[in-house]
Amino acid sequence: MGSKHLLIEFTAEPDLNVSLSKLETEFTKVFNEIVQQGIPEKTIKQIKKRFQGHLNDVLKRKNYRKNLLIDRVSNRQPYYGLTAERRALRSVTAQKINDLLTALGQSGRTVIYRANEL
Amino acid sequence: MIRYFLIFATSMLLGCQEDDLNADASDEPRPAEFKMLPEENRSVILATTPRGHTFHFMPIYEPGVTDITITIAWPSNWAYEASRNPAVPYIGTETLLSGGTKDISPKELNEFLSDRNSGGSLIPTADYVYGEINFPKEYREDVIKLASDTLRRPKFDPRWVHRIKGSIRQNIQFADLKTETKMWTLARKANLGDNPLYHFLTLPDLRVIDEVSVDMLRQWHKQTFTQSGLTIVVTGAISRQDAGSSVDTLLFDLPKGRVSPPHDVNVTIKPQTVFLHVPEAEKTTIGILGRLPPTSQGNDLTDRLALSHFSQSGSGPLFSALRTEQRASYGFQAGFFDYNRKNRRLFITGAVAAEQAADVAADIPEIYEEYRLDPNFETLADLQNGMVNQTQKNVGYVNIAVRTIL
Numbered sequence: 333m334g335s336k337h338l339l340i341e342f343t344a345e346p347d348l349n350v351s352l353s354k355l356e357t358e359f360t361k362v363f364n365e366i367v368q369q370g371i372p373e374k375t376i377k378q379i380k381k382r383f384q385g386h387l388n389d390v391l392k393r394k395n396y397r398k399n400l401l402i403d404r405v406s407n408r409q410p411y412y413g414l415t416a417e418r419r420a421l422r423s424v425t426a427q428k429i430n431d432l433l434t435a436l437g438q439s440g441r442t443v444i445y446r447a448n449e450l
Numbered sequence: 451m452i453r454y455f456l457i458f459a460t461s462m463l464l465g466c467q468e469d470d471l472n473a474d475a476s477d478e479p480r481p482a483e484f485k486m487l488p489e490e491n492r493s494v495i496l497a498t499t500p501r502g503h504t505f506h507f508m509p510i511y512e513p514g515v516t517d518i519t520i521t522i523a524w525p526s527n528w529a530y531e532a533s534r535n536p537a538v539p540y541i542g543t544e545t546l547l548s549g550g551t552k553d554i555s556p557k558e559l560n561e562f563l564s565d566r567n568s569g570g571s572l573i574p575t576a577d578y579v580y581g582e583i584n585f586p587k588e589y590r591e592d593v594i595k596l597a598s599d600t601l602r603r604p605k606f607d608p609r610w611v612h613r614i615k616g617s618i619r620q621n622i623q624f625a626d627l628k629t630e631t632k633m634w635t636l637a638r639k640a641n642l643g644d645n646p647l648y649h650f651l652t653l654p655d656l657r658v659i660d661e662v663s664v665d666m667l668r669q670w671h672k673q674t675f676t677q678s679g680l681t682i683v684v685t686g687a688i689s690r691q692d693a694g695s696s697v698d699t700l701l702f703d704l705p706k707g708r709v710s711p712p713h714d715v716n717v718t719i720k721p722q723t724v725f726l727h728v729p730e731a732e733k734t735t736i737g738i739l740g741r742l743p744p745t746s747q748g749n750d751l752t753d754r755l756a757l758s759h760f761s762q763s764g765s766g767p768l769f770s771a772l773r774t775e776q777r778a779s780y781g782f783q784a785g786f787f788d789y790n791r792k793n794r795r796l797f798i799t800g801a802v803a804a805e806q807a808a809d810v811a812a813d814i815p816e817i818y819e820e821y822r823l824d825p826n827f828e829t830l831a832d833l834q835n836g837m838v839n840q841t842q843k844n845v846g847y848v849n850i851a852v853r854t855i856l
Contacts, residue, residue: 348612378565385567 340436352446360444367437370430383421387414501696503701505682507693518590518686520696521582527680528670529576529650529790530713536650537658538670539574541614545667547572549610551603554596556610566591576647576790577713578681579674588686594696601675603705606664615659622653629731630799636726637739641719642789651789676707717793723811734807738814740796742786757784757796759833760821767826768798771817772810782814 333339342363346355353437390396404411412420435441486488497507506666528534547570563569568585581601625631635652641646653659660805680701684693742753758768759786761768768782782800789795798818802810 345613345616347609382564382567389567 338432356444356446364437367433370433371426373426376424376426376429379420380424384418387417387421495690497690497694499698501698501701503677503680503682503697505684505693505697507683507690507802508683509688509690509693510686516586517584518587518684518688519582520693520700521580521683522697522700523578523580524674524676524680525577525709526574526579526674527577527710527713528674535658535662535666536646537618537653537662538666539579539650539674540618540653541611541659541662542667542670542674543572543574543579543813544614544618545606545611546600546604546671549607549614549840550605551599552605553599556589556607556811559596562596563593566593570597575788576650584589586650590688590692590696592747594699598700598702601700603774604671606667606671608664609789611662611664615662619656622656629728629733630735630801632728633726633735633737636724637737639796640724641739641793642717647715647790659674672705673707673803676705676726677701678707679709689772701798713790713792717789734804735800735801736799736807736811736814738811738818742794742796744792744794746791752798753786755830755834755837756825757786758837759825759827760784760818761798762833767821768814768817771813 342359344355344359346352401411491511492508495507496504498504526539528539529536548556548559550559554562566585566589568583568589570581570583573580574581583593583597626635635654638652639648642651648654673766682697684697688696720737743749760766761782763769763781768784772782782798784796784798787795787797798814800810
């Protein structure tokens with residue numbers, strides 16, 4: 333949202349014989365735990381490795397980058413090259429992510445929306 | 451008044467030109483031991499695994515190519531039996547893919563594949579279930595073992611099945627809101643009649659989804675995933691020997707099964723025009739269908755080229771005629787789809803303002819007929835070259851190459 337804010341969405345559907353409020357309670361419990369304790373360094377390394385593989389696969393394709401460039405430029409957004417994308421990924425640390433999570437945990441930062449099945 | 455138009459025309463003879471575009475005689479089988487022969491690179495070889503499964507093999511020994519794709523087509527006749535629940539193959543394939551086994555939970559399964567930059571898909575069609583796995587060569591043994599366990603001993607956990615049912619139901623409900631879905635559903639019914647194949651392709655009654663039981667899924671699994679009647683393709687950075695042993699590991703311990711004769715639902719379609727009134731639609735959608743010979747008779751590349759040329763934006767006959775004669779600012783597209791292996795259709799479709807619909811619907815068959823009888827192929831060579839270039843680029847991706855061979 334703009335260049336300074338981030339909107340993160342989580343959605344979940346209850347399993348058979350599980351109520352929506354039970355799901356919400358459980359989700360909130362886990363969410364608060366993670367926000368307070370942070371994500372372990374090992375998990376972040378694992379996720380970074382997956383992204384790395386994804387970047388290697390996708391970004392190397394000429395048409396993908398060409399289309400991405402056209403898309404970014406036509407939407408007046410900055411375009412980062414392959415090297416910059418890789419550098420950006422390398423510079424992500426567990427500390428940065430967990431700082432962001434701490435901010436999410438402050439009061440007034442979350443909105444919960446409940447919807448019944450169609 | 452807003453409506454849908456559907457026009458069915460009989461046998462449009464696109465596939466009748468003779469050429470040898472699809473003459474690609476398979477190479478003779480070569481010695482079983484693995485050698486990096488440069489001439490084997492990207493050539494399609496018919497090979498046999500140590501346990502006797504025949505497979506199409508296309509090694510890609512090129513710098514930068516590290517992926518491997520294996521595809522197996524399992525024949526299936528589930529879609530043709532009225533006594534069987536038509537939703538089972540959809541729910542079964544999804545559950546099999548993500549539901550885990552006795553030894554590995556759905557979450558672990560997903561993590562395992564994501565960490566290895568690997569993935570798979572299972573696609574149910576009327577005549578086959580197509581299974582595909584992609585993985586980098588360094589994870590070959592891990593991924594093959596997991597895929598083999600998943601195929602042999604899937605865990606049809608009722609809770610997981612419930613989730614899959616929910617997402618399938620939601621996807622169908624969402625698609626059904628679209629006006630063109632309503633049109634193609636009606637076309638399918640008018641073409642096929644109210645038979646099991648129509649129900650399999652459409653799932654018109656969503657209650658069948660709720661009625662799927664774990665027992666049904668197990669029965670479908672047992673009779674579909676056998677070792678008989680398979681078409682197998684392996685491509686990528688892999689030796690023939692490793693390809694053979696990977697296929698054997700994948701299929702090991704699956705029931706022998708038996709090959710049932712292919713279903714011969716050869717639908718004869720009568721020329722007819724169907725109108726569907728959808729009061730809430732904002733535009734009128736036109737769909738025109740024609741019958742094409744099955745791809746097993748060859749010439750499908752000719753069809754593809756002829757139809758691409760016909761509908762090419764800018765210079766194609768369909769585009770320029772509609773622009774000039776109707777001054778239409780909308781786009782029409784043409785393409786193919788299959789109801790099953792025997793019944794292939796050509797389609798031409800697009801959306802127009804309601805007041806133009808009748809004229810456009812009448813024009814398109816005329817434009818097509820003119821093209822069929824007296825085509826102007828001035829720009830065909832360009833299109834042909836463009837398609838060759840695109841194909842060369844595409845087969846650089848290991849999984850697209852495997853689909854092409856299949």
